Amino acid sequence: MAYVWAKTIVNMRFLSVFFLFLLCLPIGGGQKKKENLLSEKVDQMMEWSSRRSVIRMNGDKFRRYVKAPPRNYSVIVMFTALQPQRQCSVCRQANEEYQVLANSWRYSSAFSNKLFFTVVDYDEGADVFQQLNMNSAPTFMHFPAKGKPKRADSFDLQRIGFASEQLAKWIADRTDVQIRVFRPPNYSGTIALALLVSLVGGLLYLRRNNLEFIYNKTGWAMAALCVVFAMTSGQMWNHIRGPPYAHKNPQNGQVSYIHGSSQAQFVAESHIILLLNAAITMGMVLLNEAATSKGDVGKRRTSLLNRRHTRRRRREDGENT
Numbered sequence: 001m002a003y004v005w006a007k008t009i010v011n012m013r014f015l016s017v018f019f020l021f022l023l024c025l026p027i028g029g030g031q032k033k034k035e036n037l038l039s040e041k042v043d044q045m046m047e048w049s050s051r052r053s054v055i056r057m058n059g060d061k062f063r064r065y066v067k068a069p070p071r072n073y074s075v076i077v078m079f080t081a082l083q084p085q086r087q088c089s090v091c092r093q094a095n096e097e098y099q100v101l102a103n104s105w106r107y108s109s110a111f112s113n114k115l116f117f118t119v120v121d122y123d124e125g126a127d128v129f130q131q132l133n134m135n136s137a138p139t140f141m142h143f144p145a146k147g148k149p150k151r152a153d154s155f156d157l158q159r160i161g162f163a164s165e166q167l168a169k170w171i172a173d174r175t176d177v178q179i180r181v182f183r184p185p186n187y188s189g190t191i192a193l194a195l196l197v198s199l200v201g202g203l204l205y206l207r208r209n210n211l212e213f214i215y216n217k218t219g220w221a222m223a224a225l226c227v228v229f230a231m232t233s234g235q236m237w238n239h240i241r242g243p244p245y246a247h248k249n250p251q252n253g254q255v256s257y258i259h260g261s262s263q264a265q266f267v268a269e270s271h272i273i274l275l276l277n278a279a280i281t282m283g284m285v286l287l288n289e290a291a292t293s294k295g296d297v298g299k300r301r302t303s304l305l306n307r308r309h310t311r312r313r314r315r316e317d318g319e320n321t
Contacts, residue, residue: 038070045073045116053102054078055118059127062120072145074115074175079129080138081122090244094138094162095119101164104182114145115177136249140167142174159264161243225281233274238267 102117140155257268
């Protein structure tokens with residue numbers, strides 16, 4: 001009897017170990033399959049990133065490499081419309097800044113497989129726009145390595161602008177990845193300044209015997225007004241934030257030159273304000289000139305003397321009569 005019980009216990013232990021093995025087998029196999037899939041996705045993203053800093057994606061690639069798990073890397077996606085028929089000038093400007101930022105990350109010493117830059121064009125992934133309920137471009141979104149995007153993972157382009165430095169700051173807040181922006185050398189400003197200095201120097205040299213124009217109050221007043229108009233219209237804000245020139249609704253094609261929020265503005269809006277300020281100032285100057293013009297004062301005095309002379313002559317004629 002003891003032998004039977006011992007044999008039964010051995011069989012039960014064997015069956016328990018066997019069932020545990022069966023239960024662990026699919027779990028371990030599924031985990032290995034998941035790791036292989038993740039490794040394949042990372043290798044593919046790295047290969048694309050080695051070819052170009054910004055990876056172009058259609059609907060299938062977006063769903064496979066950005067939306068679908070597993071994923072241990074963050075993805076920055078720019079949703080845009082770069083085709084010429086879309087006539088989205090803001091998209092082209094934003095794309096230039098996005099390329100600068102992606103190149104800065106790609107060729108930095110801190111580059112790794114934890115962050116990738118991608119772009120989805122409307123004409124290549126219209127289904128993605130519909131899936132995310134997007135009706136405007138350009139739009140920047142961050143898809144974290146774990147979980148779904150939150151509200152803060154959508155970049156506030158209308159308020160902040162799309163300058164590379166602003167995008168890098170937003171990415172650092174969302175991913176803890178610090179990107180130092182390196183812009184390609186641009187000598188247009190230096191050349192323009194050199195030409196301006198040469199022009200002014202040449203003018204002073206030609207007029208070296210007669211420099212009275214330097215003391216011209218009207219000229220200095222006009223220069224001061226230009227600086228005031230530029231500052232009060234928001235040109236410095238445009239230089240810092242880099243907002244788009246205008247906004248075009250991709251659905252109805254309507255172009256907005258005035259921003260709907262009091263926290264932001266378009267470049268066109270600042271130009272409109274500059275022209276309005278200049279027109280008001282010019283009107284005030286013309287009114288002041290009309291009131292204080294010497295020619296007008298002489299005419300008024302002559303007219304007044306003529307009226308006095310006419311009244312005096314009439315009185316004299318009446319007395320004689």
